[in-house]
Amino acid sequence: xxxxxxxxxxxxxxxxxxxxxxxxxxxxxxxxxxxxxxxxxxxxxxxxxxxxxxxxxxxxxxxxxxxxxxxxxxxxxxxxxxxxxxxxxxxxxxxxxxxxxxxxxxxxxxxxxxxxxxxxxxxxxxxxxxxxxxxxxx
Amino acid sequence: xxxxxxxxxxxxxxxxxxxxxxxxxxxxxxxxxxxxxxxxxxxxxxxxxxxxxxxxxxxxxxxxxxxxxxxxxxxxxxxxxxxxxxxxxxxxxxxxxxxxxxxxxxxxxxxxxxxxxxxxxxxxxx
Numbered sequence: 001x002x003x004x005x006x007x008x009x010x011x012x013x014x015x016x017x018x019x020x021x022x023x024x025x026x027x028x029x030x031x032x033x034x035x036x037x038x039x040x041x042x043x044x045x046x047x048x049x050x051x052x053x054x055x056x057x058x059x060x061x062x063x064x065x066x067x068x069x070x071x072x073x074x075x076x077x078x079x080x081x082x083x084x085x086x087x088x089x090x091x092x093x094x095x096x097x098x099x100x101x102x103x104x105x106x107x108x109x110x111x112x113x114x115x116x117x118x119x120x121x122x123x124x125x126x127x128x129x130x131x132x133x134x135x136x137x138x
Numbered sequence: 139x140x141x142x143x144x145x146x147x148x149x150x151x152x153x154x155x156x157x158x159x160x161x162x163x164x165x166x167x168x169x170x171x172x173x174x175x176x177x178x179x180x181x182x183x184x185x186x187x188x189x190x191x192x193x194x195x196x197x198x199x200x201x202x203x204x205x206x207x208x209x210x211x212x213x214x215x216x217x218x219x220x221x222x223x224x225x226x227x228x229x230x231x232x233x234x235x236x237x238x239x240x241x242x243x244x245x246x247x248x249x250x251x252x253x254x255x256x257x258x259x260x261x262x263x264x
Binding site: 069070073074076077078079080082083084085086087088089 | 149150151152212213215216217235236237238239240244246247
């Protein structure tokens with residue numbers, strides 16, 4: 001589902017590469033299983049899970065492109081590069097930059113810089129229990 | 139009463155920055171300054187002043203990020219510390235998280251900084 005060799009040219013001599021964390025296939029597998037299980041069950045509750053799972057899986061289909069969009073937008077709009085620990089949302093998924101690597105090479109006579117981003121899907125955003133804001137006042 | 143400034147700061151065309159207290163910091167502030175935040179009369183003068191200092195530190199964070207961007211043409215990242223040298227209480231903030239929000243048409247971007255006291259014990263002691 002995810003392409004592990006996505007490359008984007010940010011500028012003439014600057015390239016961006018996406019690399020997904022080792023746990024990503026397990027995340028995808030989990031949601032595929034949840035989707036299948038929910039589809040087979042006929043209860044109302046399971047219907048919601050099937051719906052959520054189909055959104056998650058649909059987002060994963062576009063994850064390479066949409067992630068690259070967020071990362072390149074920052075560069076295009078401000079000249080900044082995303083840094084380790086940065087978080088961002090793609091659909092209902094929360095992603096985090098775990099690591100970035102710089103590599104300098106040559107193509108023809110020109111120097112080329114390639115930045116590899118190691119990314120991780122942290123969580124499905126709507127599954128985290130949010131503590132009630134005013135619980136301590138009640 | 140000094141309130142937390144929540145407006146967006148535009149630092150470049152199509153690039154906005156927002157500074158928020160981290161959830162843990164927000165919780166701690168509510169715990170220590172509930173009476174001040176709710177405007178209760180029995181809150182002590184000391185407590186009010188101490189809360190006002192945190193509000194100023196929060197506002198100063200906006201200015202520091204703007205200045206940082208102007209001077210270095212780069213932006214602070216998660217893990218960076220913001221120290222406001224002129225504050226009386228020496229409040230030091232830590233950038234716990236930076237979130238990037240991009241629009242579907244790539245027209246603009248919002249960067250949200252989640253900041254907290256660098257030493258949460260400062261908060262407990264004030």
